[in-house]
Amino acid sequence: MSGQSTYEPKTGFTKWLDARMPIVRLAHDSFVDFPTPKNLNYWYTFGGILAVCLVIQIVTGVVLAMHYVASTDAAFASVERIMRDVEYGWLIRYIHSNGASMFFLAVYLHMFRGLYYGSYKEPRELLWILGMVIYFLMMATAFMGYVLPWGQMSYHGASVITNLLGAIPLVGEGIKTYLQGGPAIGDATLNRFFSLHYLLPFVIAGVVILHIWALHVTGNNNPTGVSVKNVKADTVPFTPYYTVKDGFAIILFLIMFAVFVFYFPNVLGHADNYIEANPLQTPTHIVPEWYLLPFYAILRAVTFDIGPIEAKLLGVIAMFGSILVLFALPWLDTSKVRSMRYRPLAQQCFLGFVIACVVLGFAGANNPDDLVFKFGADKLAMSYTDANGGAAVRTFTEFAEANSFLATLPSSAAGALEVSASGFKWLWVAQIAGAYYFAFFFILLPLLGVIEKPKARPASIADSVHGKKKTTAAAVAATSPGPQTTGSLKPAE
Template identity: 65%
Template sequence: MSGHSNYEPKTGFERWLDTRLPIVRLAYDSLVDFPTPKNLNYWWTFGGILAVCLGIQIVTGIVLAMHYVPHVDYAFNSVERIMRDVNYGWLVRYMHSNGASMFFVAVYIHMFRGLYYGSYKAPREVLWILGCVIYLLMMATAFMGYVLPWGQMSFHGAVVITNLFGALPVVGPSITTWLWGGFAVDDPTLNRFFSLHYLLPFMIAGVVILHIWALHVPGNNNPTGVNVKSKEDTVPFHPYYTVKDGFAISVFLLMFATFVFFLPNALGDAVNYVPANPLVTPAHIVPEWYFLPFYAILRAVPDKLTGVLMMFGAIAMLFILPWLDTSKVRSMRYRPTAKLYFGIFVLACLILGYCGGRLPDDHVIPGLSTFQLLDADLNSMVWLSRIAAAYYFSYFLIVLPILGLTETPLPQPESISAPVLSHPANAPAGAAASPEKRG
């Protein structure tokens, strides 16, 4: 999609700058005149929403860092001081804590959209992999940020998660010791997590720039999955998609504001409002909601090392996805069987998230008499997690490779304009579009 620039400097200063640092030309070609498929729906607005979320997290994080004290004796009290004594500190802190959840809501929708419409397929493999790198950095940033308030769940969550690395052979103990800065989760750990939590968002911003660059080389995918074949298939990014994205961002910010002002602690855990105490372990240690599917996969396996490998493997599947899907058709609009399996995959992810937030021995159906097999309760959350996790991995390793070779897709339109222009509403008066041309 990259090609000749239509930017023309209008002032002497712009001409002077353009010959030395063509940053205005870059912004014009990327945000104004960039040819964009004209059939993008609102699922494509979450890229802009994510950019806004990242900006909010960086700005509020910088303000919070001005007042936070990364020391085990003062961290919890410094957060309370931000809430009570710093001007609008409560607002900045609630924006930052709820902003992390909004960030993950948007990124999960963005990822599921990419899965459904095949945005990971050639020639967009690097674009997808960079997106997975962003997701991985987000997870690391969020985990370290959750430790910083130094409440009960923060401390014991850090103990549990960092101990998982110790299960890795050879390098595991060294990684754990480096993360701790010693031989237990203590003051050096908090200092390291604060430093990395401050650094990683800027690394995310750098990878986002690469992500956008990788997007602008082949151009956007679109709901049909058909490549753009002519200029008639595109419109300039501005004003068409700046207005559309702006409206979607406004709606998203209304939801964001609802949590900040009316439900600020709905997505957190009340136990984290108790100062960290290494001698008192919470009855149920759970991570933030956006980690729950992976936590369920970890708990579904009795062996610690296997559980850790499967948890990391669940993320690794995303990186190799472009080579696992053997279908030549991008969009699932034209793959009815794949659409069915994808719906089950989304359901499996939701089930994993639900199981991750429940106790392992909770019953799926309370009060129902349970069956016993090898002393394992088949009605427990562990077994439901195992079933959902088995489908999660089967979807990537079995369903997508085989389905691409055996499925017969529906006919695809010749261009992205065909489904719109052949609609009966666009036919001449008294005539209807022929069945073979209907999109």
């Protein structure tokens, strides 16, 4: 959104600086006199919240790195030392570990906003793709950061994920070995993960600058999806209107953040990670952090081969595919209408998509073979070795029947009895929700653009604001003088 700059340096120093490096002008044009649609709601505050999250993670992370020791012998103890001995170390580590969750919470709400209001559509495709690059880097950073405390979940989680890459044909084993730096997760892995965990946030910060740059070329989308047509009528300057609105939302977000840090610091983590890593003993139930659960569910949902492709590789493809498909989203959605506010069918399909994501999260947290609910009565299953030496199972409804059958078996049959329940498995939940996840992108979104009849949209942002009967905050803003800038927004709709 490069209109003529309204910045006028006043003091001698700012004039001197402006002629040499117009950094104050850049900040002024980007965050003060930046024309912003006047109808942005609180869903639009998560960009600012995410910037705060990134800064918090970098600051606390740099401090933790001052006390952390990246060695399999000392890592766990150094983290405990941070918790017990370093002044306020407990606070800084809890901010960092909960900060990761807060970061992902905010990024999911930010993405939800973008999906609902069609912020990925022309001309903002690159803006969306840069956002997806940030998201992907965030997942990589979070995964490697989780390995650093060298707890049981760190070690075995990393082991599971790096072993996944071994499923890739031909190059998989090589990639796995080069990632781990040895035959298994060890000192080499821990040190390179620490190095990359320190590096990637700065890469993210770089891509964030590109993301904001791209945003400021096209300008903000808005809840109507209607492009800015008249800068004076449709926009207000970023400062003070959105600095104050973002600031208020940031304060509310930080209050929630603080509640987690001070009252529930471990509720989002796993108790197993407070046990030092033991390569000889795997925890009974390995799960990633909550923000990666949906993808973990998709990974485990694939239990069948398709043609020559084995289930393990297919699961890896599905997991990475579920992330990569987001990059192609601007071209999968064929609708000309940006905002789902005016797309009744898409609205319902999208609600289904959000539910599918949440359900996948629960499916990822549960053992695939556990039952969501039972049907029928429990049965007794007797497993034994039959006369031919093969394994056999027979089910009974009464214990007496099973007992009398056991009496007929020779002792070499080694009959063992257990309760067998039948019901709806979490695996099936993950498969249904996962199927919907992909169907939403590959079937529903391309199809809806063709068959759906969108509702009438307002002619302009100003019309949508003034069409309302109540005097809203946006309407109050509208009565004050708008920006005098001559922005070069090109109406796309």
